[in-house]
Amino acid sequence: MKKIVIFGVGLIGGSVALALKKAQANSSSLHIIGLGRNPSSLASAVRLGVIDACLDSRDDLQSTLADADVILIAAPVAQTAGILARIKPHLNAQTVVTDAGSTKSDVLDCAEKILDEQFDQFVGGHPIAGAEKSGVGAAKVDLFVGKNVVLTPTASTQAQALARVTQFWQSCGAKVSQMSAQAHDSIFASVSHLPHLLAFALVDEIAARPNAAELFGFAASGFRDFTRIAGSHPEMWRDISLANKDALLKELAAYQNELFTLKTLLENEDGEGLQALFSRASVARNAWSDGKH
Numbered sequence: 345m346k347k348i349v350i351f352g353v354g355l356i357g358g359s360v361a362l363a364l365k366k367a368q369a370n371s372s373s374l375h376i377i378g379l380g381r382n383p384s385s386l387a388s389a390v391r392l393g394v395i396d397a398c399l400d401s402r403d404d405l406q407s408t409l410a411d412a413d414v415i416l417i418a419a420p421v422a423q424t425a426g427i428l429a430r431i432k433p434h435l436n437a438q439t440v441v442t443d444a445g446s447t448k449s450d451v452l453d454c455a456e457k458i459l460d461e462q463f464d465q466f467v468g469g470h471p472i473a474g475a476e477k478s479g480v481g482a483a484k485v486d487l488f489v490g491k492n493v494v495l496t497p498t499a500s501t502q503a504q505a506l507a508r509v510t511q512f513w514q515s516c517g518a519k520v521s522q523m524s525a526q527a528h529d530s531i532f533a534s535v536s537h538l539p540h541l542l543a544f545a546l547v548d549e550i551a552a553r554p555n556a557a558e559l560f561g562f563a564a565s566g567f568r569d570f571t572r573i574a575g576s577h578p579e580m581w582r583d584i585s586l587a588n589k590d591a592l593l594k595e596l597a598a599y600q601n602e603l604f605t606l607k608t609l610l611e612n613e614d615g616e617g618l619q620a621l622f623s624r625a626s627v628a629r630n631a632w633s634d635g636k637h
Contacts, residue, residue, distance in 0.1 A: 349412045352380055353418070356487075357444070359483045360418065364376065385480055405434055413438075414440050428459060432459060440467065445468075455468070465502060469494070469495050478577040605621070
């Protein structure tokens with residue numbers, strides 16, 4: 345790969361750029377161009393050496409995209425449609441387009457409508473990596489090492505496009521797998537999107553109490569661990585929540601049922617029932633954690 349164009353040079357986009365630069369450290373041919381809404385952030389990315397150049401409204405998008413190998417959309421998912429519409433008139437037949445959004449059905453739907461006959465050049469992607477901090481300053485060269493990246497090709501996806509995006513993420517150190525967009529959205533509603541909503545909700549509820557300062561003053565490691573992801577990018581998680589609304593509503597309903605079970609056990613002072621529930625959760629969590637190593 346000689347030219348990569350990244351829309352959104354924040355945590356994900358910046359980390360991709362750093363990882364690709366490291367992977368091709370022995371080659372002077374790689375050129376990474378960043379685009380985004382914040383000129384000062386892009387300038388910082390250039391100054392930090394994350395990207396080689398940035399594009400603003402005065403620059404020629406057509407010449408920038410003409411010979412790009414990969415275009416990565418790493419902006420919040422609500423911006424995807426606008427970005428695709430912007431690049432469509434200038435999209436070279438040899439260029440592959442992919443994204444890093446946390447929802448996939450909505451992204452593929454809009455990509456198919458906007459790219460039309462060039463939809464076969466698009467490969468949906470989702471790197472399962474991140475941090476509670478955002479922005480290019482939080483970018484890490486090893487963010488994707490050993491982490492999963494899910495690709496969601498369709499029946500029309502070009503084989504060479506899929507191969508290039510697979511190589512793209514493998515060069516970042518990631519483990520690449522494939523599934524349908526529908527399966528992806530269902531899975532990540534339960535294990536990613538719901539936990540974020542719960543963390544945001546708990547912190548918001550406590551912060552609204554009259555004695556919030558006292559409560560936060562005594563909060564310790566358990567609260568910190570549970571709520572760490574409530575420090576994540578609000579705009580990004582707003583977009584994810586709305587994009588995956590149907591799956592999230594099902595997950596919230598299931599969680600409400602579990603909370604009702606806990607409430608009933610407490611009201612009935614059912615110690616055996618509480619311990620059984622806690623034991624099941626503990627065994628499942630420890631088994632998952634042990635399997636991660």
